[in-house]
Amino acid sequence: DQQVKQNSPSLSVQEGRISILNCDYTNSMFDYFLWYKKYPAEGPTFLISISSIKDKNEDGRFTVFLNKSAKHLSLHIVPSQPGDSAVYFCAASDTGNQFYFGTGTSLTVIP
Amino acid sequence: NAGVTQTPKFRVLKTGQSMTLLCAQDMNHEYMYWYRQDPGMGLRLIHYSVGEGTTAKGEVPDGYNVSRLKKQNFLLGLESAAPSQTSVYFCASSYGGGAAEQFFGPGTRLTVL
Numbered sequence: 652d653q654q655v656k657q658n659s660p661s662l663s664v665q666e667g668r669i670s671i672l673n674c675d676y677t678n679s680m681f682d683y684f685l686w687y688k689k690y691p692a693e694g695p696t697f698l699i700s701i702s703s704i705k706d707k708n709e710d711g712r713f714t715v716f717l718n719k720s721a722k723h724l725s726l727h728i729v730p731s732q733p734g735d736s737a738v739y740f741c742a743a744s745d746t747g748n749q750f751y752f753g754t755g756t757s758l759t760v761i762p
Numbered sequence: 763n764a765g766v767t768q769t770p771k772f773r774v775l776k777t778g779q780s781m782t783l784l785c786a787q788d789m790n791h792e793y794m795y796w797y798r799q800d801p802g803m804g805l806r807l808i809h810y811s812v813g814e815g816t817t818a819k820g821e822v823p824d825g826y827n828v829s830r831l832k833k834q835n836f837l838l839g840l841e842s843a844a845p846s847q848t849s850v851y852f853c854a855s856s857y858g859g860g861a862a863e864q865f866f867g868p869g870t871r872l873t874v875l
Contacts, residue, residue: 655804683861694766694852694866695805702861740804747859748793748812749820752804 654678655743657753665761670728672756674741677722681743685750686715686726688737695740699726731760764788766867768853774873775843783838783870785853793856794836795820795864796828798849805852811836812859843874 656675664670674684682703687695701708701715701724708715714727728735738757742750769784785794792813797805807820811830825847827839836855840847850871854864 685861685864692869694854694868696866697863700861700863742805747861748810748818749807750864751821752797752806754802754804
């Protein structure tokens with residue numbers, strides 16, 4: 652059973668607008684959350700992380716929000732750029748050793 | 763710095779054959795991981811290591827073995843390949859656990875006929 656879910660397989664956004672990617676999880680023990688970006692034929696690259704002691708973490712154009720009561724996190728990209736077009740994965744862990752990944756959301760930023 | 767490298771990049775095996783995938787990192791990371799990615803499944807953890815000489819099972823360890831004899835290398839072995847092991851395999855490393863960034867290699871595309 653999938654412990655981390657990304658229910659939107661794809662998302663299209665106009666350049667300059669906000670992209671919001673969502674992730675839900677089922678295990679209330681998860682304390683560590685990471686977002687990765689992946690281009691075709693490459694390995695994932697780290698974007699941003701958050702631990703359960705915080706509800707928001709910001710890094711430049713990327714902000715991750717965590718709502719533990721709803722078991723939901725989201726990644727906001729503002730402003731969106733064509734180079735952001737990629738597949739985005741969220742991942743979660745309770746111990747910080749074994750991470751469970753979602754199935755990914757393919758983001759297309761339209762120039 | 764090369765970061766995380768994986769050997770080979772592509773491989774075709776016949777059912778029952780064996781092979782070893784090599785992962786190397788030059789960042790002096792303690793933690794190393796092996797994942798597989800299948801269509802529609804995201805990445806799933808096969809095995810991981812929290813330091814030289816240690817290994818632990820992940821989410822989908824059956825049919826695979828690993829070794830971490832040197833800190834910089836993490837080997838993934840398939841003793842008797844099966845078509846269900848056709849996948850893209852990614853290795854990753856990090857300096858620690860928790861929310862530490864994992865650095866991924868470029869992947870190995872394995873096909874088992």
